[in-house]
Amino acid sequence: MSMTHITIREVGTRDGIQSLGAFIETPRKVELLEALCETGLERIEATSFVNPRAVPQMADAGEVMSRVRRRAGVKYEALVPNMRGAQDAIAAQMDALLVVVMASEAFNRKNVRMSVDESLSEAAAIKALADASDTPCIGAIGTAFGCPYEGDIPEERVSGLIERLLALGFSDLMLADTTGMANPVQIERTMGRVLDRWGSSVGFGLHLHNTRGMGLANVVAGLNAGVKLFDASVAGIGGCPFAPQAAGNISTEDTVHMLHEIGYETGIDLERLIEVARLAQGILGRELPGQVMKAGPRWQLHAV
Ligand code: COA
Numbered sequence: 001m002s003m004t005h006i007t008i009r010e011v012g013t014r015d016g017i018q019s020l021g022a023f024i025e026t027p028r029k030v031e032l033l034e035a036l037c038e039t040g041l042e043r044i045e046a047t048s049f050v051n052p053r054a055v056p057q058m059a060d061a062g063e064v065m066s067r068v069r070r071r072a073g074v075k076y077e078a079l080v081p082n083m084r085g086a087q088d089a090i091a092a093q094m095d096a097l098l099v100v101v102m103a104s105e106a107f108n109r110k111n112v113r114m115s116v117d118e119s120l121s122e123a124a125a126i127k128a129l130a131d132a133s134d135t136p137c138i139g140a141i142g143t144a145f146g147c148p149y150e151g152d153i154p155e156e157r158v159s160g161l162i163e164r165l166l167a168l169g170f171s172d173l174m175l176a177d178t179t180g181m182a183n184p185v186q187i188e189r190t191m192g193r194v195l196d197r198w199g200s201s202v203g204f205g206l207h208l209h210n211t212r213g214m215g216l217a218n219v220v221a222g223l224n225a226g227v228k229l230f231d232a233s234v235a236g237i238g239g240c241p242f243a244p245q246a247a248g249n250i251s252t253e254d255t256v257h258m259l260h261e262i263g264y265e266t267g268i269d270l271e272r273l274i275e276v277a278r279l280a281q282g283i284l285g286r287e288l289p290g291q292v293m294k295a296g297p298r299w300q301l302h303a304v
């Protein structure tokens with residue numbers, strides 16, 4: 001029996017690094033990207049093309065992408081919030097664009113200074129531009145499982161946004177737990193319904209944060225519902241601009257370690273990935289949340 005393949009979409013150099021205070025120099029970002037792409041990863045959200053005043057860490061997006069040595073077989077993707085970002089990302093020859101629309105009106109305004117409807121119009125224009133240059137364009141629904149301003153997000157609101165994005169021609173969607181508010185019961189229930197309804201024609205992935213320690217439990221819940229694509233951040237880099245001490249995305253190496261332990265296959269070389277997690281700690285100059293890089297993989301026995 002062949003093992004089920006799970007795709008890991010690395011987001012450390014975007015979602016992870018974007019919230020850090022001290023600017024990470026361009027060559028260090030390039031070094032981290034190149035090291036990550038030697039581990040067997042297939043997809044990476046390498047950067048974002050955003051207003052540098054809003055996100056100073058991503059000000060060198062174009063420079064990073066022109067310097068990085070690209071590995072064949074890896075898709076280098078970028079988050080874009082508006083048409084300007086989409087144009088820049090296409091000029092930088094990104095392999096795919098990702099457009100986020102929040103399920104929460106309040107969070108969307110904080111994030112991009114637009115209403116949800118305005119973001120959807122922007123998403124429509126970005127999708128059309130991407131189609132015209134044959135660039136895949138992924139839709140993402142942020143704060144899909146809860147919002148720090150609005151609290152619970154009704155499932156119907158997420159379903160409504162899925163319908164609207166599908167109407168714009170999107171066929172790959174990520175549902176994001178932007179600030180780590182989802183629990184495993186909720187993930188399994190929501191993703192079960194979503195995949196039942198649209199799973200035969202639409203690709204769905206989960207973007208999870210470990211803000212409250214439920215990250216890997218939510219991965220298992222997603223797997224149980226049939227999800228086969230997960231975002232993760234090497235070493236668990238990241239945080240949340242709205243909670244200074246908050247943990248970041250689920251850690252890529254902890255996720256891969258767990259997936260391999262429970263019988264899934266990712267195509268990723270875990271030992272190499274652990275080395276990259278340690279490299280990330282060196283580059284950032286501090287301890288990062290990833291746990292397997294500290295304890296070592298479960299199968300690595302110690303001398304008696
Ligand atoms: N890349 C670079 N510069 C951009 C830009 C982009 N994608 N979009 C806008 N700008 C520039 C404009 O050219 C303008 O520059 P100027 O003042 O020199 O003329 C300036 O930013 C303001 O433009 P405006 O359209 O008014 O944008 P804004 O200030 O309202 O910001 C966003 C809106 C969406 C661009 C900004 O909030 C943003 O980049 N958010 C990203 C947030 C994010 O990455 N979140 C990640 C989690 S989803």
Ligand code: ZN
Nearest residue numbers: 015178207209
């Ligand atoms: Zn995120």
